[in-house]
Amino acid sequence: MSEYNLSHLKELEAEAIHIIREVAAEFDNPVMLYSIGKDSSVMVRLAEKAFYPGKVPFPLMHIDSKWKFKEMIDFRDKYAKDHGWNLIVESNVEAFESGVGPFTHGSKVHTDLMKTKALLDGLDKYKFDAAFGGARRDEEKSRAKERIFSFRDSFHQWDPKNQRPELWDIYNARVHKGESIRVFPLSNWTELDIWQYIRLEKIPIVPLYFAKERPVAELDGNLVMPDDERFPEELRDKVEYRNIRFRTLGCWPLTGAIESEADTIEKIVEEMMTTTKSERTTRVIDFDQDASMEQKKREGYF
Amino acid sequence: MTENKDIIEFLNKDEQKDLLRFLTAGSVDDGKSTLIGRLLFDSKKLYEDQLDALKKDSERIGNAGENIDYALLLDGLKAEREQGITIDVAYRYLSTNNRKFIIADTPGHEQYTRNMITGGSTAQLAIILVDARKGVITQTRRHTFLASLLGIENVVLAVNKMDLVDYDKSRFDEIVADYKNFVEPLNIPNIKYIPLSALNGDNVVEPSKYMSWYTGISLLEHLETVPTKIDHAFDQLRYPVQYVLRPNLNFRGFSGKVASGIVRKGDEVMVLPSGKKSRVKQIVTYDGELDMAFPPQSVTLTLEDEIDISRGDMLVHPHAQPIVARNFEAMLVWMDEDAMDVSKKYYIKHTTNTSRIRIDNIKYRVDVNTMEHSEVSFLELNEIGRVVFTSAKELFFDAYKDNKSCGAFILIDPITNNTSAVGMILGEVGEDQIHLEDDALILNLAGLGIDHSHHNAVLKAVSELERQGIRIKVIN
Numbered sequence: 001m002s003e004y005n006l007s008h009l010k011e012l013e014a015e016a017i018h019i020i021r022e023v024a025a026e027f028d029n030p031v032m033l034y035s036i037g038k039d040s041s042v043m044v045r046l047a048e049k050a051f052y053p054g055k056v057p058f059p060l061m062h063i064d065s066k067w068k069f070k071e072m073i074d075f076r077d078k079y080a081k082d083h084g085w086n087l088i089v090e091s092n093v094e095a096f097e098s099g100v101g102p103f104t105h106g107s108k109v110h111t112d113l114m115k116t117k118a119l120l121d122g123l124d125k126y127k128f129d130a131a132f133g134g135a136r137r138d139e140e141k142s143r144a145k146e147r148i149f150s151f152r153d154s155f156h157q158w159d160p161k162n163q164r165p166e167l168w169d170i171y172n173a174r175v176h177k178g179e180s181i182r183v184f185p186l187s188n189w190t191e192l193d194i195w196q197y198i199r200l201e202k203i204p205i206v207p208l209y210f211a212k213e214r215p216v217a218e219l220d221g222n223l224v225m226p227d228d229e230r231f232p233e234e235l236r237d238k239v240e241y242r243n244i245r246f247r248t249l250g251c252w253p254l255t256g257a258i259e260s261e262a263d264t265i266e267k268i269v270e271e272m273m274t275t276t277k278s279e280r281t282t283r284v285i286d287f288d289q290d291a292s293m294e295q296k297k298r299e300g301y302f
Numbered sequence: 303m304t305e306n307k308d309i310i311e312f313l314n315k316d317e318q319k320d321l322l323r324f325l326t327a328g329s330v331d332d333g334k335s336t337l338i339g340r341l342l343f344d345s346k347k348l349y350e351d352q353l354d355a356l357k358k359d360s361e362r363i364g365n366a367g368e369n370i371d372y373a374l375l376l377d378g379l380k381a382e383r384e385q386g387i388t389i390d391v392a393y394r395y396l397s398t399n400n401r402k403f404i405i406a407d408t409p410g411h412e413q414y415t416r417n418m419i420t421g422g423s424t425a426q427l428a429i430i431l432v433d434a435r436k437g438v439i440t441q442t443r444r445h446t447f448l449a450s451l452l453g454i455e456n457v458v459l460a461v462n463k464m465d466l467v468d469y470d471k472s473r474f475d476e477i478v479a480d481y482k483n484f485v486e487p488l489n490i491p492n493i494k495y496i497p498l499s500a501l502n503g504d505n506v507v508e509p510s511k512y513m514s515w516y517t518g519i520s521l522l523e524h525l526e527t528v529p530t531k532i533d534h535a536f537d538q539l540r541y542p543v544q545y546v547l548r549p550n551l552n553f554r555g556f557s558g559k560v561a562s563g564i565v566r567k568g569d570e571v572m573v574l575p576s577g578k579k580s581r582v583k584q585i586v587t588y589d590g591e592l593d594m595a596f597p598p599q600s601v602t603l604t605l606e607d608e609i610d611i612s613r614g615d616m617l618v619h620p621h622a623q624p625i626v627a628r629n630f631e632a633m634l635v636w637m638d639e640d641a642m643d644v645s646k647k648y649y650i651k652h653t654t655n656t657s658r659i660r661i662d663n664i665k666y667r668v669d670v671n672t673m674e675h676s677e678v679s680f681l682e683l684n685e686i687g688r689v690v691f692t693s694a695k696e697l698f699f700d701a702y703k704d705n706k707s708c709g710a711f712i713l714i715d716p717i718t719n720n721t722s723a724v725g726m727i728l729g730e731v732g733e734d735q736i737h738l739e740d741d742a743l744i745l746n747l748a749g750l751g752i753d754h755s756h757h758n759a760v761l762k763a764v765s766e767l768e769r770q771g772i773r774i775k776v777i778n
Contacts, residue, residue: 006598007318018600053549144392144393170652190395196313200317
């Protein structure tokens with residue numbers, strides 16, 4: 001029977017493709033949220049696989065907080081162009097113009113306005129009834145309990161105590177007008193699975209994941225890389241050059257770098273296997289309230 | 303450089319690992335979260351900062367006294383951390399040298415039976431925990447019954463807290479005998495009995511120092527070696543069409559996941575419900591064409607002939623067809639706070655097919671604690687019954703025990719859209735078992751003076767209407 005066995009990675013791939021196709025078949029107006037991160041890059045590849053030799057039948061949407069690393073935006077634009085993606089970029093322009101940012105308003109206000117609100121406004125604007133996200137259950141405790149098809153009411157809220165039962169591979173895609181489903185095709189993937197898949201499939205990722213000498217300043221225990229002129233004057237004398245890389249990518253003032261020599265995927269995996277910190281520790285937003293990710297998810301954040 | 307070689311070797315080996323999905327069930331105090339925490343801890347999966355956070359949480363709200371409370375690792379949601387019980391299914395991921403694992407940690411508390419059903423539907427193995435001091439209790443029976451209902455073929459009875467009964471062999475033997483007595487009629491093919499202490503790690507990963515009388519393998523060793531696939535439906539190709547791919551006029555592909563059986567290039571296939579036949583021309587994937595595909599691969603098939611096929615249709619081998627019927631019976635688990643309303647026409651989702659359904663008859667309700675049957679007129683949350691249905695259009699199914707993916711379905715409330723119930727098909731039923739007050743429309747051919755020469759055409763039109771969900775009873 002072994003000839004009819006799939007490796008775990010092929011099984012995860014098949015599961016994700018099945019989920020992606022199910023959404024395309026059952027919803028009127030789905031969208032894939034694209035964060036430019038490594039998980040998003042894997043999810044996009046899986047969508048391309050799901051509809052090959054056809055094109056992916058739904059758009060990609062990037063919520064640009066206006067504080068992303070420049071290299072992320074460059075990568076996004078090149079990637080979307082090369083792959084012929086229908087890419088939508090949405091931002092909270094009003095908050096941006098009134099000067100909201102993590103240095104002046106703190107991580108909570110910034111995330112609420114530039115990420116969560118921008119996302120919800122974007123979903124409402126196009127009336128998407130399903131939105132794919134690249135979240136994995138092994139990332140964080142409240143995510144470990146979320147369904148693959150995760151129901152959101154018309155206020156985009158998640159109710160962790162009242163989730164629809166989800167059995168076998170039969171997904172309930174029925175929603176009323178205004179309600180929606182967040183869909184997580186990578187639910188069962190681990191961080192190692194993602195790296196392994198990127199390696200095997202040769203999926204391009206943002207160079208910031210690989211170690212290089214870059215400028216950083218130590219702020220509240222995090223290594224922050226000044227990415228543009230909005231980096232506060234008074235902190236500039238703290239900047240020094242170190243060999244660093246990023247394990248996750250987000251808004252540059254809120255994403256801590258790690259010191260590393262890992263400049264290949266193999267070395268990244270090696271570093272990961274021997275590291276003593278899990279990947280979300282470099283994210284400031286998980287720590288700004290007790291049970292903070294659950295709170296954000298209830299309010300609509302991914 | 304040598305380090306780099308090691309990691310490549312590691313990655314190459316990791317790539318080949320297979321996957322086992324298992325569930326843990328037990329009551330609140332049996333220590334199942336502790337067991338999973340221990341599995342993660344001992345297999346060195348825990349990162350240091352998770353451990354740091356855990357130590358902080360344990361001091362504040364831990365229920366394990368001086369020890370680290372492993373349960374806090376898993377009980378992620380704020381509400382349940384406060385209550386000290388697991389209120390929903392939590393998934394965890396574990397990797398060892400030989401295998402990857404997806405663990406569904408499901409609650410044991412009575413009112414949350416539906417979550418055990420949710421966690422268990424994809425599980426290949428169930429770990430059922432008992433407290434060595436309490437032995438087999440009502441909850442043990444309930445979890446075992448649910449595991450057998452879901453068709454889980456491998457069960458581990460993990461007799462936990464052996465440290466609290468002085469690692470006593472006779473106590474273990476007593477519990478095993480008790481369990482065997484009860485489990486026999488459920489026909490679970492592979493049951494393993496392991497005495498352990500999750501808190502101290504006895505027989506979890508390493509053999510216990512205190513139970514030399516136990517000569518079997520540790521829990522993790524069992525998890526690493528148990529066969530992942532027992533495929534009964536090896537000869538029955540079931541390919542529910544999920545999505546029709548038509549990127550240009552020259553390509554018409556039928557995307558789907560192989561639910562069971564094997565499909566090969568060149569195979570003759572039959573399309574249900576039309577009954578039309580063709581041959582598989584190509585098995586298309588992004589990574590190149592395949593000669594064959596098997597579960598759970600997601601592929602795209604093209605056929606030699608142009609046949610009208612849509613989502614919800616099924617491709618099968620002509621010599622091994624499923625049951626094609628509208629009347630069937632199933633074991634049904636009610637999952638909704640709103641009780642069953644027998645007058646409601648629920649949606650049924652079965653493979654990629656959706657239809658409306660009528661509840662004809664509830665043969666009995668099973669008490670999950672005593673297995674006793676009783677007569678009821680409807681089912682409520684967490685109740686299980688044997689129910690007869692009529693669907694608005696034909697479904698293509700197998701008995702769940704023979705073929706899980708074609709025997710499983712969910713019911714969706716047409717008003718709230720909740721997943722109200724989940725079912726496991728037992729088989730087709732005769733018309734005598736369905737509702738007497740048939741609400742089908744009547745078409746009396748003779749009464750209308752329709753000539754014989756038109757009968758075939760009328761019958762054909764009627765069968766197409768039936769497929770679309772409109773019932774018409776033809777009187778000839």
